[in-house]
Amino acid sequence: MLLSQEQKEAFQGTNSGTASANDLISLKINGSRLMASLHHSCEFGKAHSYGSHETETGMARLALSNADKAVRQWFVQEAESLGCKITIDQMGNIFAVRPGKNSTAPPIMMGSHLDTQPTGGRYDGILGVVAGLEVLRTLYENDYQSEGSIGVVNWTNEEGARFPIITVSSGVWSGHIPLDLAWNCLEITPSQDGNRYTMKEELERIGFLGVTPASYESQPIAAHFELHIEQGPVLEHERRKIGVVSGGQAYKWFEVSIKGRDSHAGSTPMEARKDSVLAAAKMIVESNKIAKAHSGLITTGLVETEPGSINTTACTTRFTLDMRHHLDSELANIEDECLTTFRRIAAEDSEAGVLVEWQQLAANPAVTFHHDCISVIESAAEDALVDLPKTANDGKLWKHMVSGAGHDSFHTSRRCPTGMIFTPTREGLSHTPSEYCSPEDCALGAQVLLGAVLRYDKFRMERGMLA
């Protein structure tokens, strides 16, 4: 998208140049092997069965849990068997790199994450990492010598479901999030022993606290490609196969604490209460109206009450806010209006008044991906989709899209050319056990990933970027 004619010609040259087009087209990922590998990896942390088939379960593989430890060990073993060199950084990010002809320049990385939501599915993040391994397997079995090195990275705690900073470890890598903040981030709900552990404690416990600095300077990346399920209904609805992602929504996360007073539910008149639950409920209702009025998104996924007793008004209610918009300016408007409205509710519309505290947990501006990455993905998609029936109304099997969800690629895009590929998602459902992308669509996505990475490998050689 948005390429000059000169740039387009350069890419066409890349695609049909001396060493490339036929080689690239002849390499095919193995779809059956890809799915076998994906479902094998999901044995670690599978949960929430929803059907009779053994793969009809969701996942509960929270970051740095025992299940996450197990799948990380599996990932390292798989990558080593393909001749990769493994580097683990201070955030437990695992970089598996297969050397190219030039093995000193920074690698092209295919990155995503192996952690899941507590009631997550088998594709979000997992598909991107496992497809990266499948690309490396395809190169390995074909003895393919890439120009530069190519690898796969598993980013730690992308979901932010256990440690409440989303894409925290790519954020540290990019320099956007301080290491200490990430290391000291406490899990959002206590562990089974009743304690809350930090990311650093849990990295150490599972043996993935590396010594390499988590930084784009220590561990540079030439370009970052991420294959991911769309997590929305658009591709399925429009009967397309691939989304070429041009960028992502701006989003912010907040924790809102309402401090009221605990008092007896039977003997405290309504007008004498400082009822934190009632105030929070009003805020949640109003915040939804505000987001809708701006055509944005807002979500409260977590509510906690203290002391949490039936016949006592809660002294404290905490809730989270996830707000998103594809325009930074509109996100700022949603945030401002929520804050103003919450203060009004706290002061005027909650009986005897409550206090409201408002803490930002994450902030990411809208993202635009790199035209070079977008271009090689477009070319790879054209190739991969060329022989398929043209199911979409306009006949086009891929389209440009804006990502609704946050991804590690948002952080990498600050430090290296980055692009993303979307695959269809059944009913648009994600972050739920029955999340699904068909084997055919997973294979198509992996094929586009392969094509994009190899095109970029040629491209940077031809542009002298490996010198």
Add this chain to the structure above:
Amino acid sequence: MLLSQEQKEAFQGTNSGTASANDLISLKINGSRLMASLHHSCEFGKAHSYGSHETETGMARLALSNADKAVRQWFVQEAESLGCKITIDQMGNIFAVRPGKNSTAPPIMMGSHLDTQPTGGRYDGILGVVAGLEVLRTLYENDYQSEGSIGVVNWTNEEGARFPIITVSSGVWSGHIPLDLAWNCLEITPSQDGNRYTMKEELERIGFLGVTPASYESQPIAAHFELHIEQGPVLEHERRKIGVVSGGQAYKWFEVSIKGRDSHAGSTPMEARKDSVLAAAKMIVESNKIAKAHSGLITTGLVETEPGSINTTACTTRFTLDMRHHLDSELANIEDECLTTFRRIAAEDSEAGVLVEWQQLAANPAVTFHHDCISVIESAAEDALVDLPKTANDGKLWKHMVSGAGHDSFHTSRRCPTGMIFTPTREGLSHTPSEYCSPEDCALGAQVLLGAVLRYDKFRMERGMLA
């Protein structure tokens, strides 16, 4: 209140009869000893310091916790040192009975509870039990021979804060709640080891699972008197000292479960969501409006979300409802309107729709206490207050009141004459660490309790109820 002239004369006869009036008036409880005993008992489970003085803390003595076990052992030891016989029933209710001249007739019992809210205070329930002990100490040190037996009962899990059935154990005693239901009641939040235990398991663990059937038939009570803090602002505001409780509000408890769908917060359009949190928030806001419109009370003290993740809509939200009214008919109206409104919100006003489940946890109709008990409390209050400055506008230091909170006395009133005495509560605050009743007011309450119990003891002898 509501006594016939004949009844009033009967009581006047009691008060000025042969054996009674002077004896009764000469007995005085020891206020310092009462407070020392109360604060000593609060060493077990004290928590939530709010000031510099050692007694400026609240309590966290959840039913059948280790702290509750310790205070129960202390209570048994104290009562035994006053010559009491101890009976522990199947619900862990502890009956400590000091024999009277006639020790075969059922005892008059002074009852309340030693368990507290998780962020409770030092007076709710505790004052009633400890004042009962102080009454027995006063009889003991004066070698007072009562006509019938007199005792103190500690009812298990009155608060319903840990095991979510309020006044569950007096409810089993009265035959209102089945034993199995109570025994199998699970604690509302898991124990530190992550498991949820039943009442029976915890009774057994702390050594208070007795063999005596928990029943008014096996353990009959002649009359039940409960001293309790008001837990509301009325007495303090009107500068009165004693509330003579004529009865209690009707109340019901519910757990409401909203089933939606977990989906990604960034890629699921607002109109495609089944957002259980948003639906619950709307229901909480509306339920408050409904209760207010009927001059009733409603409280949501506990909200839980699953899976509880920042960037995933919650598939399930559970919340509690505590609704109260002094008229059974109005409580029924509040309940009906809430249910209708919740169903409408679930179906029409929550995006793509959610399911609502509605489970009743407790139901207690409005209660009217026994005129004999009310009458002896009135007489005892008149005596105890006679020499105090008349601070109230109308000069009257006691008044009839309706209890806003639920109490074990509501259950006992089904099976024996019952009455309650209220003391002032600072700022009307209860179920909070800084809950407070002054030493002078505690002593006045205990003095009224003593006077009421001894009057009733004479009364039943003179009426031939000990034959």
